[in-house]
Amino acid sequence: MIKAVRGTRDLLPPETALWNFVEAAARDVFRAYNFQEIRTPIFEETQLFARSVGEETDIVAKEMYTWYDGGENPAILFERAWRSEHERDYDQLKPGDRFTPRLGIDFVGYKNTEVTLIEVKFSAGERIREAANQLLRSRDNWLAVYPTSENPRLVLAIPASQLPQASRLVPPSIEVQPVEVPSDYEPRQSLTLRPENTAGVVRAYIEHKLWERGLQKLYYIGPQFRRERPQKGRYRQFYQIGAEVIGPPSAGSESPARDTEVLEMLATFLDRLGITDWTLELNSVGCPNDRAVFNEALQKALEPVVAKMCADCQRRAVNNPLRVFDCKVPADQPIIDKLPRISQFLDEGCRKHFTEVREILKAVGIPFALNDRLVRGLDYYTRTAFEFTHGALGAQNAILGGGRYDGLSESLGGPQAPGIGFAIGEDRLVMSLKESADAVARKPDVYIAPLGEGMNREAARLARELRRHDLVAELGDESFRLKKSLETASKMGARYALIIGENEVKANAFALKNLETGEQVSVPRSELVRKIQGNG
Numbered sequence: 001m002i003k004a005v006r007g008t009r010d011l012l013p014p015e016t017a018l019w020n021f022v023e024a025a026a027r028d029v030f031r032a033y034n035f036q037e038i039r040t041p042i043f044e045e046t047q048l049f050a051r052s053v054g055e056e057t058d059i060v061a062k063e064m065y066t067w068y069d070g071g072e073n074p075a076i077l078f079e080r081a082w083r084s085e086h087e088r089d090y091d092q093l094k095p096g097d098r099f100t101p102r103l104g105i106d107f108v109g110y111k112n113t114e115v116t117l118i119e120v121k122f123s124a125g126e127r128i129r130e131a132a133n134q135l136l137r138s139r140d141n142w143l144a145v146y147p148t149s150e151n152p153r154l155v156l157a158i159p160a161s162q163l164p165q166a167s168r169l170v171p172p173s174i175e176v177q178p179v180e181v182p183s184d185y186e187p188r189q190s191l192t193l194r195p196e197n198t199a200g201v202v203r204a205y206i207e208h209k210l211w212e213r214g215l216q217k218l219y220y221i222g223p224q225f226r227r228e229r230p231q232k233g234r235y236r237q238f239y240q241i242g243a244e245v246i247g248p249p250s251a252g253s254e255s256p257a258r259d260t261e262v263l264e265m266l267a268t269f270l271d272r273l274g275i276t277d278w279t280l281e282l283n284s285v286g287c288p289n290d291r292a293v294f295n296e297a298l299q300k301a302l303e304p305v306v307a308k309m310c311a312d313c314q315r316r317a318v319n320n321p322l323r324v325f326d327c328k329v330p331a332d333q334p335i336i337d338k339l340p341r342i343s344q345f346l347d348e349g350c351r352k353h354f355t356e357v358r359e360i361l362k363a364v365g366i367p368f369a370l371n372d373r374l375v376r377g378l379d380y381y382t383r384t385a386f387e388f389t390h391g392a393l394g395a396q397n398a399i400l401g402g403g404r405y406d407g408l409s410e411s412l413g414g415p416q417a418p419g420i421g422f423a424i425g426e427d428r429l430v431m432s433l434k435e436s437a438d439a440v441a442r443k444p445d446v447y448i449a450p451l452g453e454g455m456n457r458e459a460a461r462l463a464r465e466l467r468r469h470d471l472v473a474e475l476g477d478e479s480f481r482l483k484k485s486l487e488t489a490s491k492m493g494a495r496y497a498l499i500i501g502e503n504e505v506k507a508n509a510f511a512l513k514n515l516e517t518g519e520q521v522s523v524p525r526s527e528l529v530r531k532i533q534g535n536g
């Protein structure tokens, strides 16, 4: 039997009614704050997530569903060129070592048995600098693992036509290998199922020049994909209800009033769903200025202790020390608790912004708890960062998370466009509402039971009439015995059963049985709607 893939699941009735209820409430509440819906594609270019969420984050480094789509593998193109120019070197590579899947590196070879690593990346256009950085990072990692090995040879293969550009973008420690690119060459694209939706929204903002329309308040509802270890409240395909406020600074996008409006909207939304025992955890993660000073302090503090930490933290300490705070390894926690906090490094502007956010929250009566360990697992955040947690959810207790991302648009090649947003984990939200599933699902108002040959026709006519009046009607079949029809009707929770036999049709009045009380009355056709609606 073929089953749903691990980490994915089917959402079935009656639970789907709860999903609809939650989504309808979100649309309704967001509307009152003047948000409008945006729908972006479920897959995007891989680079979009690498450049926004960040290469060192767990999401990008470990959890994305990525594949190559169409076109030709640039590594194969390179290999052809390499083969023709370096026939001898090429033959000395151990065959099994070609194309080893090291992150971002297209070609890895070991010359003979001695460890002379040749790492090659193929790149073109504006990506050349990025590719060069990837090569350098890869070499650092290699030397960290094999400190006694020779310095690996780094080669960046680029189209011959871009040679002049390369000299500016590629440091001298990387060899440049020009490759003749056939005129009909169509590069393959690396694509990724979206692990989150902020990157896609900001891409769309830039692509469609949405800044020309002033401040954008956009929301989305849809599936996201992360290859995490599935457990309660954690899936590989999960759903988010999210929103983003983004626009030019002149439209007020940077104001703390935007932050508090979003937070207040979330509190209103959760209240509307009857979720009351939430905690809003709040922090400011500062801006790039603060981050540079903080990173330095963090690196210094990590130096004497990092050797005792997990392998991930050792890597993070070098590449992106802030990510050490994402560590979940219990043994590392006492060490992390003693590290400096970003809150100690906020500059004047960030401090003022954060104070104002807290003051407005107090003024509108939204309670919050400061948590200066909260750095969020995505790199784009600046200033305000927050999570709402919910006690009943267990280990995966973050029901939603979000924050500011003031430099994100620029880092994706767009204009200055400060923004703030959030995403609610809809799976977790629904989980915390589960008891209400029955109350939310709409049961049939009436089960129509045709009795005997020719009665399906009459039943269909009546059902059509009743449904026009917004009654939920379920239809039986003329071949069913009355007993079976009544049992089916009760089982599905219908309020009434309507019996349609030859006599009833002749009299134009039908037997209507209240399935709760068992009372049965004959109701003329013209009064059926009123009676079933409960006004009769």
Ligand code: HAM
Residues within 6 Å of the ligand: 195, 196, 197, 198, 226, 228, 233, 234, 235, 236, 238, 239, 240, 242, 243, 244, 377, 378, 398, 399, 400, 401, 402, 403, 404, 405, 420, 421, 422, 423, 424, 425, 426, 427, 428
């Ligand atoms: P995030 O914290 O990565 O933020 O995800 C937001 C929420 O999605 C989490 O709090 C959680 O409820 C839910 N979630 C995440 N991963 C899973 C999973 N594997 N299974 C079930 N639920 C999950 C973001 O995604 C940002 N884009 C939020 C944002 C919008 N920041 C600014 N704008």
